[in-house]
Amino acid sequence: MLDAPIEIEDPHTPAELGTIRGEIVFHDVSFRYPDRILVESLARPLTNLVQDSEAAESARERSTEALRNLSLRIEPGMLVALVGPSGAGKTTITNLINRLYDPSEGFITIDGVDLRAMSLEQLHAAIGVVSQDPHLFHDTILRNLQYASENATYPEIVQAAQAAQIHSLIESLPDKYDTIVGERGYRLSGGEKQRLSIARVFLKKPSIVILDEATSALDSANEALIQAAIDRVLFHRTSIVIAHRLSTILRADKIVVVDHGEIREEGTHDELLEMNGLYRNLYETQFSLETTDEVAAPVTGE
Numbered sequence: 248m249l250d251a252p253i254e255i256e257d258p259h260t261p262a263e264l265g266t267i268r269g270e271i272v273f274h275d276v277s278f279r280y281p282d283r284i285l286v287e288s289l290a291r292p293l294t295n296l297v298q299d300s301e302a303a304e305s306a307r308e309r310s311t312e313a314l315r316n317l318s319l320r321i322e323p324g325m326l327v328a329l330v331g332p333s334g335a336g337k338t339t340i341t342n343l344i345n346r347l348y349d350p351s352e353g354f355i356t357i358d359g360v361d362l363r364a365m366s367l368e369q370l371h372a373a374i375g376v377v378s379q380d381p382h383l384f385h386d387t388i389l390r391n392l393q394y395a396s397e398n399a400t401y402p403e404i405v406q407a408a409q410a411a412q413i414h415s416l417i418e419s420l421p422d423k424y425d426t427i428v429g430e431r432g433y434r435l436s437g438g439e440k441q442r443l444s445i446a447r448v449f450l451k452k453p454s455i456v457i458l459d460e461a462t463s464a465l466d467s468a469n470e471a472l473i474q475a476a477i478d479r480v481l482f483h484r485t486s487i488v489i490a491h492r493l494s495t496i497l498r499a500d501k502i503v504v505v506d507h508g509e510i511r512e513e514g515t516h517d518e519l520l521e522m523n524g525l526y527r528n529l530y531e532t533q534f535s536l537e538t539t540d541e542v543a544a545p546v547t548g549e
């Protein structure tokens with residue numbers, strides 16, 4: 248029972264933070280996902296516990312750390328691109344910033360304050376997440392946007408939708424902002440959902456944005472709209488992007504190359520190319536293919 252995963256809890260007396268500037272620092276962070284066996288064992292009778300704890304022990308030995316001794320400094324307003332092979336630990340890094348889990352070892356600070364000392368409410372208010380598949384309620388578009396900021400006025404909502412390049416689409420629907428979305432309503436495409444998710448971030452106005460870029464290429468019209476919306480939402484905010492687009496990677500203040508739960512390389516595009524290491528390999532096998540596409544697209548499209 249003592250080994251059970253620790254629940255994410257609010258501190259008894261949360262630290263008083265003013266306006267968050269958005270400096271994020273990982274201090275020698277290691278992380279292991281909670282063992283599934285152990286969680287299940289809590290639901291079973293006490294007599295099974297000895298046996299289960301043995302099973303859990305061996306499961307723990309087999310499981311590897313998702314992050315290992317990771318130290319990283321992100322200055323306020325910086326755009327950091329996380330790159331690396333699938334399973335490297337990129338999503339895990341963002342999950343820890345969001346406090347979906349706490350580090351197994353080490354700690355993470357925002358503006359010098361340990362995440363565990365902040366109230367979850369303040370932490371979540373400081374971070375906006377643009378996901379590829381945002382949760383939408385079976386309700387109107389207006390209600391889905393108001394969810395990000397209950398007190399937002401109608402003009403503020405329209406302004407956010409415009410900045411997120413989704414206003415024109417909404418206006419083209421028969422019921423406009425009163426259109427019901429979700430399972431039985433209007434089905435938004437992946438690109439439309441992502442732009443709605445960006446509109447929510449504009450309404451929420453967090454100092455930190457976490458963006459998981461889509462891996463699959465969208466149609467070029469959608470792609471241009473999303474790129475414009477993303478450019479605006481990242482502006483002047485501390486941004487952590489799980490990046491797949493070369494254009495984003497080139498714009499990053501710092502590129503962090505993650506592999507097997509560790510930071511392997513860190514620097515700008517030019518610095519990393521010069522290292523002739525993992526980044527260069529990723530660039531030559533994955534990212535550079537996009538350049539040819541991006542250069543070719545306008546020519547064929549005109």
Ligand SMILES: Nc1ncnc2c1ncn2[C@@H]1O[C@H](COP(=O)(O)OP(=O)(O)O)[C@@H](O)[C@H]1O
Nearest residue numbers: 280281313331332333334335336337338339340
């Ligand atoms: N919920 C989870 N439970 C257990 N292991 C997980 C979970 N999520 C990810 N992992 C493991 O953690 C490692 C890092 O995964 P992830 O952060 O998703 O990588 P990336 O985003 O770079 O593809 C992988 O080995 C993955 O299998």
Ligand SMILES: [Mg+2]
Nearest residue numbers: 337338339489
């Ligand atoms: Mg991932």
